[in-house]
Structure formats: structure tokens, C-alpha cells
Amino acid sequence: MDLSHWGWGYADKFLSREARMQLGDLAAAGLGFSPLGLDEPVSLDDVVLPDTVVNAPKTLLHLFDGTSEGRIRNTYGRAYRDILRGFRGDFASAPDLVAYPTSADEVRRVLDWASDAKVAVVPYGGGTSVVGGVECPRRDREEAGLNGVVAMNMARLDAVDEIDPRSRLARIGAGARGPALERKLGEHGLTLRHFPQSFEFSTLGGWIATRAGGHFATLYTHIDDLVASIEAVSPVGALKSWTLPGSGAGPSPDRFLLGSEGTLGAITAATVRVRPRPRYKASATAVFATFEAAAVAARMLVQSDLHPTNCRVLDPREAGLNGVDGAGRAVLIVGFESDDHPLEPWMSRALELVNDAGGACEAPVRYVAPGADGQRSSQGADTWRSAFIDAPYMQTNFVSMGIIIDTFETACTWSGFDALHADMIREVRDVMKRVAGRAFLSCRFTHVYPDGPAPYYTFACPARRGAELQQWAEIKAAASEVLMRHEATITHHHAVGRTHRPWYERQAPSVFLTALSAAKRALDPSGVMNPGALIPAATPPGGESAM
Ligand SMILES: Cc1cc2nc3c(=O)[nH]c(=O)nc-3n(C[C@H](O)[C@H](O)[C@H](O)COP(=O)(O)OP(=O)(O)OC[C@H]3O[C@@H](n4cnc5c(N)ncnc54)[C@H](O)[C@@H]3O)c2cc1C
Structure with missing residues (x-):
């Protein structure tokens, strides 16, 4: 099946005109x-x-x-801005060339050449960035004093070649995409168990470079927790950390590369922590009169040390949009998984907490045990899962219908959440009404921690043809300003890229940013690695940081 050159996923998932007209009626009902x-x-x-x-x-x-096709397919990520420009045929930021190295040594040779020839190199994983991480516009390359741009597509570095079942470790090439690496691990009864929504098309290297978050709500959900060692090639040489279960030996070289967004070098492989596939599963869906009550339940659950694998709160709009509840209620989906033991005691205690917070389960808990079926039901958890997987296709179709639809996400403390959320709803709705006349804004928690939630917002409004990017920028800026005012992170898992950089520079301590620029100069003296993502393109060699 062909991949779309402009939208999410497979080209044939872009609906016919007739189907999109029907979708328009659904959109009117769901978005207002x-x-x-x-x-x-x-x-x-x-x-x-x-x-x-x-x-x-x-x-x-x-x-x-x-070739034109190669350049087009390696230009953008899949943010709203990318999809819109791709839809309109605007590929002004196309790289001059695409490189497909097949080994770490070939990565090194490409970087050597690029450093000498002063050509920008953008590591390209699955191209699912939503923060301008893989687009190197002309402005950035000129600011960095570079002559052109090469996208370095990592797809051919995708081997899953060393599996150590005793230590539960696997060495995997950075270009391996989610389904392929899970298939390979599955042959050994193992799983990495890292399932971002973009799982199907994103890569291990991209996850590490952006510090991706999987869809499990608690415990080991960021790729950070699953990485035991990293292999990378920078313009001045290779880095390979030791594979260790833990280490107190100074600052961690792995942590240094996690979230580096292609600016320090290309990640070529990593050894990751894998585990047996879960054999027991339990899930339940509870409804609440208000989002606030569901949030309290999520806090009680995550502070209980039960460690649910899923603990997702949907506000009434989010529940309605995804077909999980149509009665204007908030929903909490709670789940547990284990390879080792039945889950009834955990689920029973979780449901006591849910009840204490005012939640009610209208359908029985769904248990899956070895030998029993794994069939899907119409329960909220399954409805939610299908909507979650289809949502990016929906966005692609909506773009063709003159709808701006996008998401932004953050994390904050439980004590700070209520005030942040109230401000966010008010200000983002106001700005949408001002720039578009109408506003849809919903919220869910993608992850929860004992000290706070990671709220994830979906916004939608009518686009004015030709003004869409300006409308989008005003909404995004308003949301980001609210985050800064409340000291909530500019991103919990979408990364910084070029889109979030102005706010990241306000969030991170300035001394730290100076050190980061200095580290980049040490590893990338010609400034060729992804200039403008995370770190300003114009970082003067050996001089003061431009931050
Ligand atoms: C529909 C949709 C859903 C998403 N859901 C999630 C989610 O649930 N959780 C989440 O965390 N994110 C999510 N994202 C964002 C995105 O998928 C992640 O940031 C993902 O980690 C990017 O991986 P990728 O392989 O596509 O990387 P790319 O988009 O190709 O690159 C992202 C960044 O990493 C750098 N990079 C890529 N590969 C390498 C490498 N080998 N070495 C060095 N640098 C590299 C690039 O230069 C760029 O800066 C979603 C995006 C979309 C469009």
C-alpha cells in the first residue's frame, strides 16, 4: 500500500469526495x-x-x-502545518537530496562529507514529527551558513539483531518502525511495549531523539525508561554507551542523546529493555458527572501504587468526539496488564477508588486470561482504542474540508492543574472565536504521575482559506503562553523541534541552554546537524550562545 505524500499514513485512507461529505455531517455534530x-x-x-x-x-x-518523489517524501513531518502545506503542494522546504545509509560507517561518511561541504543533515526517522523536527527551511540553513540540506533517512538501519532473553534486552537499529520491531520481538515472545499513537510509522531512533511517550499511562511509558544503551555517530566521531541496568557514573551519555532531536548526531542503534508479552489483561470504563471528578479518580489511582497500565481521563467533549460516551459525561478508562499473574485484586481495589471519587462502571470489567479470547468488545476502552488509531486519518480528511484541527500537550502538578486548565479553556476558546468565529476544545489525560497529569488538548475551528497558518499560529501561541504563565512544560512528549523552540528557551534555565549550545559545538563544529531544531541555527562556532 502506498503512503500518502502529504497526509497521515496510507494514501487510500484519504476518503472519496462523497465519503468526506458524509464525514462533514459527522464533523458538524461532533465539533459544533x-x-x-x-x-x-x-x-x-x-x-x-x-x-x-x-x-x-x-x-x-x-x-x-x-528524485522529486524522494525529496517530497522526506520534507515534512505530520503536524497540521505540514499536512496543510503538503495538501496544497507547497514543498518549499524540500531537502536537496536524501541519503539512505545502511550502516553506522556510511552515516559517518555522509557526516564527514556534509561537514566539509557545509551541508545541513536532518536525520529522518518515520517523519511523524509534529513540531517541525524534520523540516529544515531555507532560513535555518542560511542562518547556519550552510549551502544546502540533506535528509538522512534512517530506514535501512532497521535490524533487530541481538536478543538476550535472560537479561531481557534487544539491540535494534534506529530506523526500525514499531510494527516491524514488535514482529521480530514477538517471535521470541517479547515486546518493547512502547506504543505511541504514531507507532505504525515512527522509528526507534525517532522515539529516542524526541523522548517519545507510549500510550501506557503510568510507569515505563517514556522511551527514556526503556533504553539501556545508545549507539550514535556525531560529526566528530561515534558514541556508544555501555549496556547497563543502572549506573551512577556521572551524567548519563544516554540521557545526553535522549531528546537531542538530531542536533548532536544520528542515533544508529539502541539496546532496549524488553519484556514478555502480557497474558493477563483487565480493563474497565467508568463515567463521571464532571471532568474534575474523573481527574480526582485518576489522581487517587496513580497515587495508590497500583500502577495501572491505562488510566486515561476524557472530558465530555473528548468522550463524545471519540464515541466513548454520548451523554455529556467524563470517562475514565482504567486497565492492568501482566505476564505473570491474574489481575482481579488490582482491578477490584482500583474500582473502589473510582467509586470513592464518584465514578460508576456501567459495563462489566473485561478480563483476558491465557487461553481465553482477546476479542474486542464495545466497551469504552475498545471504542477509545479504535478512535485513537483512526484520529490521525480523521485530521488528514478534515484538512481537505477547511477545518483546522490539531493538538497540544503538557504536564503540570496536580496542585497546578485546575488553574492551568481553567485558563487554557478560556483563552484558547477566546482566541479561536476571534480568529475563526467558532471553537472546539477538548482535553484528556494521556499520562498520569503521582505528582501530576499530562493533559492533552484537541482544538478545532473553521479555516479561512489562505489564512490557515496565521490562524493556527495565533491559537498555538495563546496556548503556549498559558503554559508558560503556569510553568507547565511546553511539551510532555511531542518534543521541541522548531515549533516549540521559542517557549523551550523560556522554560529551560539559560545556563543550561548555553551548555547545550557548547555541547553541540563540540560534537558538530560545522553546525550541520539539523540546524534550527531545539537549538538556534545560528550558534556561532566557539562564540557566545545565540540563546
Ligand atoms: C498522529 C500522530 C500521533 C503521535 N503520537 C505520539 C505519541 O503518542 N507519543 C509521542 O511521543 N509522540 C507522538 N507523535 C509525535 C511523533 O510521532 C514522535 O515525536 C516520534 O517519536 C517521532 O518519530 P519518527 O521516527 O517519526 O521521527 P521523525 O519525525 O523522523 O524525527 C523526529 C525528530 O527526531 C530526529 N531523529 C529521527 N530519527 C533520528 C535518529 N535516528 N537519530 C537522530 N535523530 C533522529 C529528527 O531529526 C527530528 O528532529 C505523534 C505524531 C503524530 C503525527
């Missing part, structure tokens, strides 16, 4: 406003690209692709 029109995407053949300004080195020609 009707789509304004119906446009068609610019086809791959009709995209006009800027001229290429660099040539591949003669000795490495076999690694490079300079």
Missing part, C-alpha cells in the same frame, strides 16, 4: 460547526520543487536519491 468546503490535494506529479543546490559526492553516489 460545519466544514466550509471540500478541496482536493495537489498530486505528487504536480508538485513544483525548488532547484537542488548541492550535488551528491561522487564516492557516495549510491547512497543518495535526488
